[in-house]
Amino acid sequence: MWLSLAIQTALLLLIAVAIIWWLKAQQRQWLQQQAQLEQRLEYSAQQLAQSQLEVQELRSGLIGVGQRVLQLDASLGQLGDNLSQSLKQLEEKQQAMELTDPESKIYSRAMKMVQLGxxxxxxxxxxxxxxxxxxxxxxxxxAKS
Incomplete structure (x- = not known):
């Protein structure tokens, strides 16, 4: 009976050692997996930080471009206004010259005569x-007719 008890104890001890050894192996494997996951997480965090920096740079650049576009639009509006004023002044000067130019009156009269047949x-x-x-x-x- 002592022998059977000793064998059972030895088997239990052997099983316990095997379980402990297996648990230690599993723990090492889990620790390796955890380390790999932590490395991936750290790499992903670095990529995220780099992407956020790039997005911020793009955002700043777009704001600068938008401001420049608004400035150019305002300049273009002023240029258009100035051009309209200049054209209006030129038209007024041309009309004034036509009214005072005797040759212009002759040609106007001649055109009216042509129109009248x-x-x-x-x-x-x-x-x-x-x-x-x-x-x-x-x-x-x-040709106009």
């Missing part, structure tokens, strides 16, 4: 235009 000789006589100019006015009006 006057012939080439009549235009030359009334407006005192050379034949080439009268023909040019006459042909221009005929």
């Amino acid at each position: 006057a012939d080439l000789d009549e235009i030359m006589r009334e407006c005192e235009l050379p034949r080439a100019e009268a023909e040019l006015l006459f042909n221009l009006h005929q």
Whole structure:
């Protein structure tokens, strides 16, 4: 009976040692897996920090570009306003010159005569235009009609 008890105790002891050895092996494996996961986590955290930095840089750049676009838009608006004013002034000056230029009055009168159906000789006589100019006015009006 002592022998059977000793064998049972030895077997239990052997089983306990095997279980402890197996648990230690599992613990080492889990610790290795935990270390690998921690490394992956740290790498992911570094990538996240780098991505956040890049996003911040892009955001700052976009804000700068947006401000520059607004400045250019304002400058373009001013340029358009200035151009409109300049064109208006030029038109006014041109009209003033047309009203004061005697040759302009002659050509205006000649065009009206062409529109009213006057012939080439009549235009030359009334407006005192050379034949080439009268023909040019006459042909221009005929092309428009």
